[in-house]
């Protein structure tokens with residue numbers, strides 16, 4: 656009985672995950688908020704958020720340089736992703752929606768500790 660429950664639970668979780676990933680329709684206010692946040696970070700207004708801009712802004716929010724740098728490396732997967740508005744939007748949606756602590760989007764606030 657427990658095995659079946661467990662299996663059902665994981666199947667449900669998987670389904671939920673694909674739903675979240677497939678559905679990137681977000682309310683207009685959230686769309687605007689994400690754009691606003693992005694332009695706040697992108698100080699040079701070149702359409703790409705770099706690590707220095709990220710650190711600079713987060714320092715204002717009391718995040719240490721070291722933590723901001725680590726968070727940046729985490730959500731860019733060691734600079735494999737360029738953080739343009741499209742990627743930032745994706746991360747933000749993940750941040751608002753995901754209940755998975757390992758989601759890269761969780762790191763856009765520069766917070767590393769979720770305990």
Ligand SMILES: [Ca+2]
Pocket residue numbers: 697698699700701702703704705708
């Ligand atoms: Ca920039």
